[in-house]
Amino acid sequence: MLFSSIPFLYYFLPCVLLLYAVTPKKLKNLTLLISSLVFYAWGEPRLVVLMLITVTFGYVFGMLTEFVPKAKKLWLILAVTVELGFLVYFKYVDFFIGNFNAVTGLSIPLLQVTLPIGISFYTFQILSYNIDVYRKDVPAQRNPINLAAYIALFPQLIAGPIVRYSDIQKELTNRTHSLEKVSLGVRRFILGLSKKILIANVLGELCDTFKASDDKSVAFYWLYAIAFSLHIYFDFSGYSDMAIGLGKIFGFTFMENFNYPFISKSATEFWRRWHISLGSWFRDYVYIPMGGSRVGKVRMFLNIFVVWLLTGFWHGAAWNFIVWGLYFALLLVIEKVFLLKFLNKSKVLSHIYLIFFVLISFVIFNASSMSEAFSYIGSMFGAGNVPFISVETLYYFRSYIVVLLIALIGSTPLPKRLVEGTKFVKVLEPVVFLILLAVCTAYLVDGSFNPFLYFRF
Amino acid sequence: MKIKNLLTVLLSGLFVLSLSLWCFFGKTPDYSESERRVLESFPKVTFDTISSGEFSQDFEKYSTDRFPLRDTFRSLKAYTRLYAFSQKDNNGLFVAEGHLSKLQYPENPVMTQHATELFTKIKETYLADNKIYLTIIPDKNMFIARQNGYLSLDYKAFSEYFKTEMPYAEYIEISDFLNADDYYLTDTHWRQEKITDVAKHLAESMGQTLNDTYTENTLRYPFNGVYVGQSALKVKSDTIIYLTNDTIDSLEVEGAKAVYDMSKAQSKDPYEMFLSGTQPVVKVKNPQNAEGKRLVVFRDSFASSITPLLSKAYSEITLVDLRYINSSILDQYVDFSNSDVLFMYSTMLLNDSLSMK
Numbered sequence: 001m002l003f004s005s006i007p008f009l010y011y012f013l014p015c016v017l018l019l020y021a022v023t024p025k026k027l028k029n030l031t032l033l034i035s036s037l038v039f040y041a042w043g044e045p046r047l048v049v050l051m052l053i054t055v056t057f058g059y060v061f062g063m064l065t066e067f068v069p070k071a072k073k074l075w076l077i078l079a080v081t082v083e084l085g086f087l088v089y090f091k092y093v094d095f096f097i098g099n100f101n102a103v104t105g106l107s108i109p110l111l112q113v114t115l116p117i118g119i120s121f122y123t124f125q126i127l128s129y130n131i132d133v134y135r136k137d138v139p140a141q142r143n144p145i146n147l148a149a150y151i152a153l154f155p156q157l158i159a160g161p162i163v164r165y166s167d168i169q170k171e172l173t174n175r176t177h178s179l180e181k182v183s184l185g186v187r188r189f190i191l192g193l194s195k196k197i198l199i200a201n202v203l204g205e206l207c208d209t210f211k212a213s214d215d216k217s218v219a220f221y222w223l224y225a226i227a228f229s230l231h232i233y234f235d236f237s238g239y240s241d242m243a244i245g246l247g248k249i250f251g252f253t254f255m256e257n258f259n260y261p262f263i264s265k266s267a268t269e270f271w272r273r274w275h276i277s278l279g280s281w282f283r284d285y286v287y288i289p290m291g292g293s294r295v296g297k298v299r300m301f302l303n304i305f306v307v308w309l310l311t312g313f314w315h316g317a318a319w320n321f322i323v324w325g326l327y328f329a330l331l332l333v334i335e336k337v338f339l340l341k342f343l344n345k346s347k348v349l350s351h352i353y354l355i356f357f358v359l360i361s362f363v364i365f366n367a368s369s370m371s372e373a374f375s376y377i378g379s380m381f382g383a384g385n386v387p388f389i390s391v392e393t394l395y396y397f398r399s400y401i402v403v404l405l406i407a408l409i410g411s412t413p414l415p416k417r418l419v420e421g422t423k424f425v426k427v428l429e430p431v432v433f434l435i436l437l438a439v440c441t442a443y444l445v446d447g448s449f450n451p452f453l454y455f456r457f
Numbered sequence: 458m459k460i461k462n463l464l465t466v467l468l469s470g471l472f473v474l475s476l477s478l479w480c481f482f483g484k485t486p487d488y489s490e491s492e493r494r495v496l497e498s499f500p501k502v503t504f505d506t507i508s509s510g511e512f513s514q515d516f517e518k519y520s521t522d523r524f525p526l527r528d529t530f531r532s533l534k535a536y537t538r539l540y541a542f543s544q545k546d547n548n549g550l551f552v553a554e555g556h557l558s559k560l561q562y563p564e565n566p567v568m569t570q571h572a573t574e575l576f577t578k579i580k581e582t583y584l585a586d587n588k589i590y591l592t593i594i595p596d597k598n599m600f601i602a603r604q605n606g607y608l609s610l611d612y613k614a615f616s617e618y619f620k621t622e623m624p625y626a627e628y629i630e631i632s633d634f635l636n637a638d639d640y641y642l643t644d645t646h647w648r649q650e651k652i653t654d655v656a657k658h659l660a661e662s663m664g665q666t667l668n669d670t671y672t673e674n675t676l677r678y679p680f681n682g683v684y685v686g687q688s689a690l691k692v693k694s695d696t697i698i699y700l701t702n703d704t705i706d707s708l709e710v711e712g713a714k715a716v717y718d719m720s721k722a723q724s725k726d727p728y729e730m731f732l733s734g735t736q737p738v739v740k741v742k743n744p745q746n747a748e749g750k751r752l753v754v755f756r757d758s759f760a761s762s763i764t765p766l767l768s769k770a771y772s773e774i775t776l777v778d779l780r781y782i783n784s785s786i787l788d789q790y791v792d793f794s795n796s797d798v799l800f801m802y803s804t805m806l807l808n809d810s811l812s813m814k
Contacts, residue, residue, distance in 0.1 A: 001513070006480075041806040042513045043746040183462035186469050200541070214563060395608050399545035406542075430464035437469055442533035443475070444547070445524045446689070 001042040003189075003242045004196045020250065029149040029172065033249065036152035040117070047116040050086065055148045057082050058126035059141070065116055066140035079130040087123045087146045090116055093211040095317035120314055122151050122454035124281055129165040131285055136167045146172045159239045161257040161277035168252050184250030190433045190440070192241025197440045199407050200235035201447070203227045206400050207366070217390040219442050223298035224396055230407040233262065237276070239265035255280075262358070262411045265350035266343050267331040270358060278314070282307050299334075305329045315365070324364045325450050331357060339408065355408040461748075476684040478527040479652035491686030491713050493725055497522040497691035531689035533707045535809040538692075545607060550721050553605040557684035561598050562608040564615060565808050572810040576800055580625055580757070583791075584785075587753075587798045590663055593619060594647070594759045594803040597640035599632065602751060610804060619807070624717070626800060629662040631655050641695045644682020645805060646728050649697040654764035663797055665750065666743055671700035680727045687783035699762075704745055704769040712739040716765050731761035737782035741765070741774045748772060751796040755779060757806040779813040 001008050016035045023031040041048045061079035065072045094110045101108055129147070132138045141147040152171055156163050208217070210224040240257035247254040262274035270277050283292075291304045305326065312325020335343070343350035360377060367373035379386055409415060419425050425432075464777060469809040475568035489496055500515030507513075524530065537595055538547045545551060549560045553672060570717035602609035612632065620628045627649050639651040645654075650673055678695035700718050708716050713733035730737050741764055743749065756776050764774055775791055783791065806813070 005517060006524055007513075007517055008479045010473065010477045010524075011520065014474055043510060045508050045510060048787075166562055179459070179462050179466065183465045190469065198542075202544075254596060390607060395545065395606065398606065402543040414809060427461070432469050433465060434468045434472060437472060438530075439537050441524075442530040442537065445521060445527055445530040446534040 001039050003239065003246075004193055004201075004444065006441075007445070009441070012042075017249070028091075029143075030145050033062070033145055033233050034153075036154040036157060037081045039154040040152065040157060042295060044114075047114070050090070050116055051122060051152060052148070054083060054086055055144075055151045056127055057236075058129055058151070059147050062140040062147070065130070065133045066353075072134055073154065076130060076134040080127060080430070081132070083123055083127055087119055089096075089113065090119055090318045092313075104441050118237050118299070120158065121162055122159050124162050125151055128162070128281065128285065130419060132164070132166050133433040138169055141165070141172075153241045153247075153252075155252075156254060159236070159243065160275075160317070161243060162281050163252075163254050163255050163277070164281075167255060171252050177251045181248050181251065181262070185245040185250075185427070187245070187433055188248060189245030191244050192238040192243075192245060192438050193440050195241060195410070197443045198436075199403060199410065200238055201402070201443070202403050203231035203234065203407060206396060207231055211395060213304070213392055215390045215392040216379065217393045218352075218379065218384075218386075219384050219389045220393040221384075221386075222359075223393065224376075225363050225380065227400065227404065229262075229359055229362045229405065230411065232365070233258070233364060234407060234413060260413055262355065263351075263413070264354050265347060266335050266340055266354060267328055267357065268335050268340065271328065275332030276392045278311065282311055286310060297416070302330055303334050304336075307330070310435045319370050320364050320367045323370060323373070324361055325365065327361055327364060344451055383425050434444055460600055462641055466591075476525055480520065480523075483524065483525055485523040486529075489522075490725065491528050491531075491689065493683070493686060510661060518645045521655070528689060532691065535584070535689040535803070547688065550684060552606055552688075552690065552692075553601045553607060554637055555642055555799070556597060556601050556640070557639060557682070557686065557688050558598055558601060558607075559598075559645075559687070559692065560608055561596050561610055561805060561808060564610050568808050568810045569615070570617055572802070572807045572813065573619060573720075575779065575810070575813055576623055576755070577783060578624075579787070580623075582784075583787060583793050587793055587796060588663075589623075589626040590629055590797065590799045591619060591623055592629040592631050592659065592799065592801050593807065594801065595632050595635065596804050598636055598646065600640075602636035605704075610808065612804065615804060615807075623800070627662075629659060631658060634658055639813045641680065641682050641691055643685045643695050644680070644728060645681070645684070645803075646697065646759060647762065648701055649766070651732070651789070652763055653700070653766055656763050659763075659799075659801075662766055662772040663752070663799065667767070669703075669766070669767075669769050671702050671705065673698050674701055676722055676727065676730070678723055678727060683726070695729070697722075699730070700766065706742065708765065708768055709742040709744060710739065711742070712736050716741070718736070728758070728762075732776070733776060734761065734763060736759070736776075737778055737783060739776040741762075741768050742777070743768050743772055743774075746772050747767070751779060751792075752797045753793060753796045755798070755800045755802070757802055759803050759805060760801050763801075783814045 001012060003009075006356045014037075016031075019035070020028060020031050020126075037048055037410060040051060061075045061082075065079075068075070072339065072420055090113055091111055097108050097110055100106065120130070125207035129138075129141075129150075135142045141150070150163075150165055151157075153163070206227045207224060210227070213220065237258040237322065244254045244256070257275060257277050258271040259276065261270050264270040264273055287303055287307045290306065291299060292303065293300050294301070308325040309322060310325070311328075312321045312323070315321045343353065359379075363376050363380070364373045366371075368378060375384060378384055382388070419429075463569065487495070487496055487497070487498075487711050497515070497519040499519055500512050502512060505511075506515070517611070535547045535550075537732045538544045539552070546560055551558060551560065576591075595612050598607070598609045599612050601607075616630075617681060634655045635647070635652075640647050650671075653671065657667045676697040676699065678697075680697045684694060686692075701717075705716055709710075710716055713736050716719065716732060718730050718733040721727065721734060726734065730733070732741070735758060739814055746769065749770065752767070752771045753775045754764070754777065756778060757780075760776055775796070777787065777791055
């Protein structure tokens with residue numbers, strides 16, 4: 001089920017909120033667990049079993065690690081093997097078979113495995129739990145309902161942020177609810193909903209239009225690169241805002257996932273601001289265990305390449321995602337070797353540098369194949385035998401310019417500063433949010449089903 | 458701060474809760490008048506539909522279709538998109554020069570090819586000895602789209618394609634006789650009272666003379682064209698004016714109720730009053746010119762309103778709508794002998810022609 005859908009907003013959520021409100025404190029996690037299973041089963045009824053099996057393994061290995069510590073390394077290896085095994089099978093097996101066939105000339109049939117929604121997110125959560133228990137950073141959760149509620153918690157189940165068990169361990173058993181928290185959650189949720197529906201979806205339309213167009217131009221390629229970069233930011237950060245807002249309503253505090261990444265001045269900074277929960281997961285569970293930056297330079301660069309290879313691959317079982325990850329690894333290494341020193345000298349130039357390379361990166365990210373990525377990037381620089389501008393480009397530029405400008409300004413801290421600095425706007429907030437909710441509903445009623453971009457990651 | 462928090466929760470909560478209760482317990486219509494379509498029904502609840510995910514997909518459509526105040530919300534979206542966000546169109550619909558219209562873009566080569574191949578097949582099967590004409594009715598975007606910064610077909614290239622692919626047909630250019638005022642503001646179609654010159658030009662181009670005068674009659678009912686519901690914008694209704702004279706009054710019609718079918722005038726689409734709207738084969742006989750020439754028109758709905766104006770020049774006009782009759786069985790219903798044949802289609806249908814068989 002999508003947050004940005006009528007069934008969620010006007011059927012599921014009101015029922016869950018009412019049920020949650022009347023449930024005694026002791027049973028609130030059970031209510032959340034059952035609600036989350038219904039939420040998950042709504043889109044993937046059969047695959048809910050897989051999630052429950054994963055949770056069971058996580059629970060059992062967590063308990064074994066704590067109560068049979070002599071073999072805790074074994075339990076961790078088994079936990080990682082089983083949990084990653086599920087991820088590899090369901091997400092990557094056809095990719096491996098396809099590439100094996102391509103290399104060997106064999107034609108082993110693909111397994112056509114259905115990718116379970118949110119498997120990358122919940123696998124990483126249960127992995128972090130087992131690793132943290134192994135490291136004794138957290139005690140094993142005795143109550144399986146609490147652990148299952150943590151993994152399946154619907155606000156963050158299908159699109160993150162990747163909430164660490166250690167971050168909400170206390171709130172799982174003892175959390176408070178207040179009007180202030182609920183109000184904050186409601187505002188954050190509506191803000192995210194608006195980002196998703198009023199900006200991301202609209203820019204998504206522009207990207208689809210571009211892809212279907214027979215009248216492309218150099219300018220249209222650039223317009224697409226800008227639109228897609230903003231689209232994916234507003235889509236994903238909007239979903240994270242909704243998750244964080246819903247978490248607040250239910251008394252949880254999830255980590256922030258985005259911090260205005262487009263104001264960065266280097267790829268290093270960009271990745272501190274973009275998909276923070278994923279970046280910090282790889283940092284804490286892969287990069288640092290490999291030695292991080294406390295090793296020789298060559299080893300450190302190797303570590304960076306490994307981490308970003310995995311980061312790219314986490315996003316999807318296709319070569320363009322791998323190349324996308326390695327592309328950032330290369331940028332990070334170059335920055336570490338010499339570029340950061342120069343970038344620090346000019347804010348403007350460093351910002352232009354970052355935006356340029358991020359735009360290119362998202363063209364690679366959204367390509368259906370590497371040949372399409374090369375073709376698009378080539379065309380952005382006039383290599384595709386396309387005109388500089390076309391009638392269609394001008395039309396869509398005029399049609400989307402206001403949304404693009406709103407998105408550009410909205411991707412900076414400027415609106416937040418404006419709201420915080422203007423008393424009048426702050427007073428009007430409840431009405432503004434009500435209007436936003438009504439307009440989002442209007443877009444949903446008028447629109448058709450609109451899948452969330454990060455659904456399959 | 459506390460009041461702000463309270464207001465935020467109360468306003469948003471009441472909004473969601475009231476609509477939610479309406480969703481669960483309220484009654485919603487089965488048919489959308491504005492969109493002219495049946496709304497989704499509650500999906501089947503079986504183990505199979507639930508386990509396959511079919512139920513959730515269908516419920517998504519159902520809940521969106523049956524949402525309370527659907528038309529109001531659609532309007533809110535249309536106004537937000539067109540005016541708050543200054544987007545040029547909403548679901549392809551736009552407003553220009555007071556007209557509601559829909560983008561007709563880009564040209565679809567598969568569709569135009571399908572149309573020419575079908576026409577050529579008909580020519581080869583049935584029209585060995587007939588004089589064949591072709592005319593293409595430009596949609597109103599020809600006069601309002603590009604001029605106002607909207608995408609539109611290259612009409613010249615579009616008609617050139619048909620001229621090239623149908624060398625057996627004599628092309629009659631009618632766009633010189635048309636302008637934006639000749640179309641309804643809220644609908645795709647042309648206004649009958651504005652196309653008498655088109656009818657005269659067509660008749661003369663096909664070797665007939667047509668000098669006729671008409672009386673204008675105004676339909677009492679407002680005409681909200683097809684774009685009103687689709688756009689969800691509040692706009693002024695059109696008025697249908699229909700023309701009569703002695704010839705038109707004496708016409709005999711087969712396959713439709715009447716030349717001006719007043720039972721359709723109050724229907725969802727009052728334009729259907731012209732020859733009862735969409736019908737597979739309609740014959741219009743003119744007893745005042747019983748010895749005159751006969752004409753077979755392969756047509757879409759635009760022909761319904763111009764046919765009465767052409768009727769004086771012919772003894773019989775047969776209208777064939779290939780969307781509702783398969784071309785392979787035409788000889789059972791249409792007599793092509795001693796008839797001229799006119800292919801008269803709007804750009805809209807030619808660019809979306811797969812419904813013609």
